[in-house]
Amino acid sequence: MPCNRGYITNWNWTEAQRPIIDLRTVYLALKKLGIMWNEAPQSLNNWHAARNSLTSSQKVAQRIISLSRLANLVNEIQILNIPQITLSNGMILSWRNGSYSIGKQERIRSGQQTQTGAEISQFVTNFDAAYASIEIEMQNELDNILEDIESGKSQLAAEEIEAHRARIDSEKNALNKSRQQLRETRMKHVETVGETLGYAIRKQRIGKKIKYVLVRNP
Amino acid sequence: MCNVETIEIIINEDGTMTSDATGIAGEICEEELQKILGALTDVNNAVLRTEYHEPSAGIKAGSAKTHQQVGAGD
Numbered sequence: 001m002p003c004n005r006g007y008i009t010n011w012n013w014t015e016a017q018r019p020i021i022d023l024r025t026v027y028l029a030l031k032k033l034g035i036m037w038n039e040a041p042q043s044l045n046n047w048h049a050a051r052n053s054l055t056s057s058q059k060v061a062q063r064i065i066s067l068s069r070l071a072n073l074v075n076e077i078q079i080l081n082i083p084q085i086t087l088s089n090g091m092i093l094s095w096r097n098g099s100y101s102i103g104k105q106e107r108i109r110s111g112q113q114t115q116t117g118a119e120i121s122q123f124v125t126n127f128d129a130a131y132a133s134i135e136i137e138m139q140n141e142l143d144n145i146l147e148d149i150e151s152g153k154s155q156l157a158a159e160e161i162e163a164h165r166a167r168i169d170s171e172k173n174a175l176n177k178s179r180q181q182l183r184e185t186r187m188k189h190v191e192t193v194g195e196t197l198g199y200a201i202r203k204q205r206i207g208k209k210i211k212y213v214l215v216r217n218p
Numbered sequence: 219m220c221n222v223e224t225i226e227i228i229i230n231e232d233g234t235m236t237s238d239a240t241g242i243a244g245e246i247c248e249e250e251l252q253k254i255l256g257a258l259t260d261v262n263n264a265v266l267r268t269e270y271h272e273p274s275a276g277i278k279a280g281s282a283k284t285h286q287q288v289g290a291g292d
Binding site: 015018019021096097098099179182183185186187189190193194197199206208209210211212213214215216217218 | 223227231234
């Protein structure tokens with residue numbers, strides 16, 4: 001067994017610039033970066049395969065089946081409870097208060113500076129950019145389908161339109177639910193901790209934003 | 219008379235947050251934000267607004283504005 005004397009084990013955690021809340025976006029962002037999600041859930045692999053199989057060359061009946069399958073898989077993925085995602089580059093995504101943080105374990109000599117801090121920062125920057133671009137890509141894809149349906153450009157059969165709408169609804173609902181959960185977790189946290197620290201708390205709704213004003217006399 | 223410490227926190231539709239703090243000195247402000255928001259975001263990585271770096275005058279105030287993170291007073 002290796003001698004651990006004089007060494008300490010650290011975990012370095014970094015937040016992404018945007019909350020990482022959606023497993024499908026995480027999955028595609030990692031693919032884009034060429035990093036493996038070790039032991040990804042089967043439903044995510046299936047969802048990815050179903051998404052890729054969706055082509056205009058498919059027969060209508062086949063496409064309707066694929067679309068329904070996609071909608072079901074999105075709902076399945078939504079209820080997955082994954083506290084930790086292990087990546088092939090040694091990093092870990094850990095669920096914390098409504099979103100994922102990115103971290104890596106390191107073993108260094110006592111008193112030595114962190115070796116992995118810069119590495120994590122770089123990865124978070126790359127992941128952040130990939131996550132953002134996939135998010136936009138997925139959103140645009142759905143918006144374009146919807147636009148084509150609304151404008152009549154796609155000239156689809158009623159059944160297929162219905163299948164497209166069901167898929168779009170499931171994807172949008174999944175994202176909205178994750179965002180809502182994140183907001184609620186954060187709201188509850190601000191209220192609880194603020195109160196514990198002796199602040200008077202005023203809550204205000206400004207459109208879709210929630211504003212908290214915490215006031216305390218020192 | 220003591221200055222009143224005020225912290226404004228906005229939770230946006232997508233769950234990102236911004237904050238403003240007034241009446242709390244820089245380092246203490248950072249500590250305070252760490253206590254309130256540390257479990258949610260990486261307060262140390264906050265993007266600080268210019269007020270943070272300005273010399274203090276009278277009431278100390280400052281803020282940070284970024285997607286997810288939160289910053290501190292001067």
